Amino acid sequence: MSDMSSERQALAARMHEAGVFAHPGWRRAVEAVSRELFLRPGVFVPDTAGRWSPVPVDRISPALAYSDQSLVTQLDNALTTEDVTEAVCGAPTSSSTVPSLVVGMLGKAGIERGHKVLEIGTGTGYSTALMCHLLGAEAVTTVEVDPDVARRAREALGAAGYAPRTVTGDGLLGHPERGPYDRIIATCAVRRVPDTWLRQTGPGGVVLATLGSWPNGAGLLRLTVRENGDADGRFLGHTSFMQARAQVPPPVAGDLAARTAEADSDRTTDLSPSLLLGGGMPAFLAQLTVPGSQVIRASGLGTVLVDAERGSFAQLLPAGEGWRVRQSGPAALWDEVEAKVRAWRAAGRPGIGSVRLRVTAEAHVYRIGDHPALRWRH
CATH class of the missing domain: 3.30.310 (TATA-Binding Protein)
Known part of the structure; x- marks a missing residue:
């Protein structure tokens, strides 16, 4: 067994011990999908001076490739390890997200065989590949706004043996051509849940997304779409994802x-x-x-x-x-x-799991329990 393969099996075993897998199919997907294929042309790792050091793909160790951590693949919407040879400053704009977080989200979305899924934010394509392994590539559509990121993801998916529908465009618009979907899952954060996602989800379908616009304090939201097109749901926990580019607040x-x-x-x-x-x-x-x-x-x-x-x-x-x-x-x-x-x-500091949200065509309505002061709309 190669070093990469043994590290992949070890990662799956650690995730199993941690209770990450909603069902055995996700463990088999993690064991089968080669994460290193989705780290091309390389990753950036932080140094002690707050900069990012490039690690070309041929220098990525098995331990790094299968560490349960986020690996940055792009800075400032453009830079990859092909563009620099020394440590640089910059803001991460694309990454291979923490594997346990990705797989945990897939489980929380309730994705099962037979579902048709729309993924918002292809990124490296690793999470796309996991879904392709479980569902079959024909059931997966993924949208990425950055053309270069989309191209690299498409190439990596092909190298891994998967050919889902890959779309380059604004994920906030979804992809109505292949809807309605049973599940929509977003790997970017949004300030508001786009009504396009609700319209493209069939009744009883689920939208799973990170709601929030700051680096700290965003929440993972699960919404169920109703017959009338409205959606109700609650927050499952705190999380953090890069902001959807179309919803990044304008510069001051x-x-x-x-x-x-x-x-x-x-x-x-x-x-x-x-x-x-x-x-x-x-x-x-x-x-x-x-x-x-x-x-x-x-x-x-x-x-x-x-x-x-x-x-x-x-x-x-x-x-x-x-x-x-x-x-x-x-x-x-x-x-x-x-x-x-x-x-x-004053309400006793209830946790994030107590926060409910109803999304209609007119507003996002939040509530925590029955406290009038903890009910508001935007």
């Missing part, structure tokens, strides 16, 4: 210092802005409350919550034992966040 134009120079209100709060950055329920609630916002930390400006689309900001600065809050624009962003977090605390 101009000088942040100039943007925050004048405020409509100025008050104090005992809630720390760290709740926006620390993950967990506070960050999760905050981003669902002000979903178009970005969190920016800038020297001398403290922590700034900016909603460029609504022209609003909330700036938090240290003030004694608390914080000073300066706000401006049509939306009082911190007031909205603060009210939600305080209501959540």
Whole structure:
């Protein structure tokens, strides 16, 4: 048995011990699909200086290829290991996601033989291959927005012996030509569930996606589509995925210092802005409350919550034992966040599994239990 093969079997065994597999078919898929084929032309690994060091595919060790970790394959929407020879700075924009997370999501989506599946975000194609192994390639459609990423995934899938329908385009639009689907699964994060996904899912079908727009605090959502096209569901846990490119908030134009120079209100709060950055329920609630916002930390400006689309900001600065809050624009962003977090605390700090969502053509309606202050819509 080759080193790659033995490491693949070992990864499957570890995932089995951890209870990752919803049924034995997924273990067989992990044992059969060669992850190294989906790491071409190579991966980037972080160094101690906060940069990314390139590791060409022929230097990827079996232990790295079958480690249960995310392996970055692209930086800044363009760079691959073919483009650089030394460590570089950049933001990851494509990766081979943690295998146990991928397989766990496939199980949580309830994917079974006989299902027709649409995958949003092909990425490297590894998760696509796992579904092809279980369902047969003819049952799988996958959409990738980045042409270069899509090309590499298509080549890797072919090398692995799979030929699903691969589409280059905006995954938020789905792929109606092959619908309706029994399952839609997204490997990118979205701020809102596109109504196109609901329209392309048959009654009783499931949409599984990550909802959230910040690096920390997003949630894994499972929705069941009803006969009338609405969908109901709940959050299964905290997770993190790269944002769907079409839903990345627009860059904050101009000088942040100039943007925050004048405020409509100025008050104090005992809630720390760290709740926006620390993950967990506070960050999760905050981003669902002000979903178009970005969190920016800038020297001398403290922590700034900016909603460029609504022209609003909330700036938090240290003030004694608390914080000073300066706000401006049509939306009082911190007031909205603060009210939600305080209501959540007063309700006993329920976990993410208590958050329900109904999606209609008009709105996303969230609720936590029967608390009036913990029911809101966007």
